[in-house]
Amino acid sequence: MKVLVEVASKKISRYVDSCDALLLGLEKFSVLNSVTFSLDEIENIVKSYPDLEIFVKVDKNIFNDEIDEIRHVLERLEQMSIRGVFFYDLALLEFKQELNLSLDFAWSQTHMVTNFRTCDYYFKQGVSYALLSKEITLDEILDICHQSKIKTIVEVVSLPSLGYSRRKLVSNYYEDSGSVGPSTLSLLEKITNKHYLVKEEDNGCGFLLDEVLNGTGVISSLYQAGVCYVLLREEGIDDFLELASDTKKYIAGKCLDTKYVEKYKKLGDSTGFFFQKTIYRVKK
């Protein structure tokens, strides 16, 4: 099992010793990345850091007028020695098949990667990896690992993303109130007393929980189940490089160091849905 880091800085050298692989947001075509990279920049990173595996995140919903550019993006990425492409929109998979691309693909449809049979469906379609949804339990994750042929990636530390809208909700808010302000709004839901962020960018608005998902305590189980990568998202996480580096060492030591788990209790006690099952029927 390897450590995959979604970067929040363009200074790639800082990640070299603390992880195995990087997830880079692609300019224009990735969502909720505070830094993104052009194709030329990615090409340079691949050449300059041959020991780092590079994944590229192309996860916006694609519209007709972007199709030609997406084809060009995939053709360029095919020429680079990258590990794979995280995709959301099925237009990318259609291009992979149509152009017979050898690029590895990772199914990355945020909240929809939730069962082993659909993982296997994508595997048969030529997809190598699945970034499992954060909204399923650890048991469900382990079950997918055991029952599907696809290689799995599990997000273990992040400010979790909760949704994405094409709307310009923050700009609209300022326009309505006749005010101006930053592109991110901090919100409080009064009944649950939980904090959220609404972050506006060129592609729309994303919602984040303003609370760290702390899955450091389940890494050992993921290792045992054969998960391929654990994903740590840097955005909003303090002392991130230390965390990434410690996680890499923890896994290299086969997840036996209890001090690691103790140390990272400091990230908080929010374990997302690892141990909490959602409900959907509320009527008797």
Add this chain to the structure above:
Amino acid sequence: MKRIELLSPAGDIERLKVTLLYGADAVYIGGEKYGLRANATNFSLDEIREGCEFAHKLGKKVYLTLNIVFHNEDMDGVEEYIQEVVDAGIDAFIVSDPFIISYIHEKFPDVEIHLSTQASTTNYKSVEFFLKQGVKRVVLAREVSLKEIKEIIDKTGIDIEVFIHGAMCTCYSGRCALSNYVTNRDANRGGCAQVCRFSFAVLGDDKKEFTFATKDNNLAYYIGDLIDAGVRSLKVEGRMRSLYYLATVIGTYREIIDRYYNHSLSDEILKELDERLARVANRAVSTHYLLGEAGSDSQYYTGRNEASNQDYLGQVISYDKDKKLVKIYERNYFTKGDYVELFTPSGERISFEVEKLYDEDFHPVDVARHPDNIYYIYLDTDISIVGYSMIRLLHH
């Protein structure tokens, strides 16, 4: 050229019948499993069978939603369930999960597969992908414009279904787990708590409340454009909506579509029909993305902005031509002297003043004040008034 389909939601067997009588060409329903309205009434297998028989006798169709995002445990029994509902007579499945699509396509090649809007399909290339998987129709994401819809049809030739009326999501369908995090209710398995309509406090601005709730969708003025673009089906949202709402909305869109085809849809008539839609609306409306970006006027910013509707006075049970009495099942308070409109499933409308009113025992009364009771209203007309006609208030 095929005429465009008007597709209505139906939350139960009665609404299925009413909406087909009011002019829907097809209905979409949820079964007791695997649909995105886990807390709606939903249809048992027997009701699905009954609904299909009713629809097919009228030459109409029934589509079943099977569009949850499946977890491992949901896969148990899904194959048997698909077999059962196929046997019950459904004409198509509305699905978002590609594994389920491939399964249905392989096992039941004669049953149509419609790709749910839950898949948020926004471009022709992803339509091409699903076309190869056996999908016959795509319900496009609500984020696409008229120009993009036409381009997708022109490039792929696939049947396209477009939402024309009803509630809208704030986020891309399927790309939202707000409900999961705020309420622990799984949005993608039918438990959506509509958190986007909740009120949040903006930190740093104590006076401000913030919602990101959307106004409803209303494309009444663009039905002709959608027909001309080659859209196959026009879909109304709302499996949990009332009989009155469905009768009004479906009846009105039926009239818009028919008038467009027979060239009798003037601007004046369209305005009048749109006003009729407004009478059953409980939120303001917008065209959202149809003409481009959904702007600041497409959403609400403070609290819930929903009005309850008191126009609906009652549902007609029968009409006694000899006694000239309409028997109704009352839903809202009204009095003698009120001006009301009775409308029928076939589109007839009669406006009149309530001159004589009787209770269930034929005692004259001045006021119908008890919802769910039976009343009789005097009405002298030659127009055929059938069950499931409805009465609404014009003015007191």
